[in-house]
Amino acid sequence: MNKKSIPTIYEKNRIVDNIINALQEKSHFLFLGHQNPDEDCIGSMVACALIVGKFSKKADVYISESMHEHFQYLLDICRHNAISCSESMGTIDDTVDAIVVCDTPKPSMIDLNPGIEKLLHKKEILKIEIDHHLGADSMYIGDVGYRLVTEATSSSELVGLIAMKLAKKTDVLRRYNISNPLSRNVILSVLTGIVGDTNMGQYIKSKRQKRYYDIFSNIYNALLLKETTKETNFMNKDEVFHEIQRLSAVEDRCFRYIYSKKKFSKSVGSAVLNREDMDYLYGEFDSDTIVSVTRSVADHLAEESGHLGLVVYDDSGASGLVQFRLRRGQRFKTFDLRKVLKIFSLTNGGGHEGAIGFRVSRNEIGDIDEYAGQLVEGIEKAISKR
Numbered sequence: 001m002n003k004k005s006i007p008t009i010y011e012k013n014r015i016v017d018n019i020i021n022a023l024q025e026k027s028h029f030l031f032l033g034h035q036n037p038d039e040d041c042i043g044s045m046v047a048c049a050l051i052v053g054k055f056s057k058k059a060d061v062y063i064s065e066s067m068h069e070h071f072q073y074l075l076d077i078c079r080h081n082a083i084s085c086s087e088s089m090g091t092i093d094d095t096v097d098a099i100v101v102c103d104t105p106k107p108s109m110i111d112l113n114p115g116i117e118k119l120l121h122k123k124e125i126l127k128i129e130i131d132h133h134l135g136a137d138s139m140y141i142g143d144v145g146y147r148l149v150t151e152a153t154s155s156s157e158l159v160g161l162i163a164m165k166l167a168k169k170t171d172v173l174r175r176y177n178i179s180n181p182l183s184r185n186v187i188l189s190v191l192t193g194i195v196g197d198t199n200m201g202q203y204i205k206s207k208r209q210k211r212y213y214d215i216f217s218n219i220y221n222a223l224l225l226k227e228t229t230k231e232t233n234f235m236n237k238d239e240v241f242h243e244i245q246r247l248s249a250v251e252d253r254c255f256r257y258i259y260s261k262k263k264f265s266k267s268v269g270s271a272v273l274n275r276e277d278m279d280y281l282y283g284e285f286d287s288d289t290i291v292s293v294t295r296s297v298a299d300h301l302a303e304e305s306g307h308l309g310l311v312v313y314d315d316s317g318a319s320g321l322v323q324f325r326l327r328r329g330q331r332f333k334t335f336d337l338r339k340v341l342k343i344f345s346l347t348n349g350g351g352h353e354g355a356i357g358f359r360v361s362r363n364e365i366g367d368i369d370e371y372a373g374q375l376v377e378g379i380e381k382a383i384s385k386r
Contacts, residue, residue, distance in 0.1 A: 039196025156193020
């Protein structure tokens with residue numbers, strides 16, 4: 001079934017209660033996200049794993065590739081809290097009795113390996129899902145009653161909701177000797193996801209989401225200030241955001257190369273990288289840097305065009321696919337980017353109304369520049385009809 005927002009507050013609270021009960025009943029939690037994880041995906045996994053740790057339960061966070069340096073502080077948090085961030089199955093064994101999938105639109109996008117895939121198919125393992133992706137091209141992953149899948153600014157906001165509900169359950173806190181479920185590291189991880197996924201609120205369209213963004217970001221910002229004691233630590237959500245957005249000198253070189261390919265139609269700023277371009281980039285930069293920078297370039301192109309930013313790159317040498325990143329400018333909020341997936345019948349991709357990513361087999365594309373041009377033309381037509 002396509003994911004839909006939870007219809008009532010009662011039902012949402014019931015699901016949160018079920019998840020909190022699972023934190024008490026299960027003993028070994030495995031956290032999964034989507035391929036090429038972003039701020040929200042990593043922030044929500046780490047925040048939820050920290051909450052699991054407060055119950056003295058085992059938590060493993062699986063990420064198939066080395067995490068970007070921008071998230072080093074999250075890796076440090078995991079390391080200091082005995083949370084394993086594993087790139088192999090070495091620390092993930094058959095004692096896993098609960099899997100938590102965060103910020104992932106559908107099963108085909110889960111970051112996993114063959115061993116984890118086998119665990120996912122075991123019915124006796126509880127599957128919990130925390131996600132804010134809804135509508136077409138989405139599909140439930142978690143077990144019924146454990147799907148905290150609903151409208152929100154980010155998946156991290158939903159983890160924040162769990163922490164806030166837990167903070168009110170004094171009997172549970174007493175039973176497990178939990179002094180503070182809203183510790184500084186939980187707050188920092190949640191804020192990372194909230195401000196990163198929404199670009200400090202700029203990607204939010206509806207008044208409801210804007211209201212919830214303000215409520216959650218301000219509450220967690222105040223809590224972070226209260227919990228922070230060292231000058232070397234992040235003091236507020238602005239500092240978290242700037243850390244997320246900071247480009248290293250290496251990334252800046254990568255950014256300048258991709259950005260030099262920019263061109264503009266009426267509503268779309270785009271950059272197209274062919275196989276020759278990608279051979280150069282892979283010779284100079286690692287894949288994590290390239291993926292991170294393409295998102296940043298798409299953001300900049302969206303702002304420069306005033307409407308949308310598109311980056312297309314031929315990744316066929318590594319994956320056999322052509323990758324697409326489409327972002328919406330902060331001043332242009334009247335077009336839901338998920339419509340593009342429906343218009344072009346794109347099934348290998350997903351995202352939210354302000355940012356999507358998708359992939360097409362290189363075998364299905366002739367000239368990559370011509371294909372990108374047809375895509376831009378189709379997007380322009382869709383925008384003109386909105």
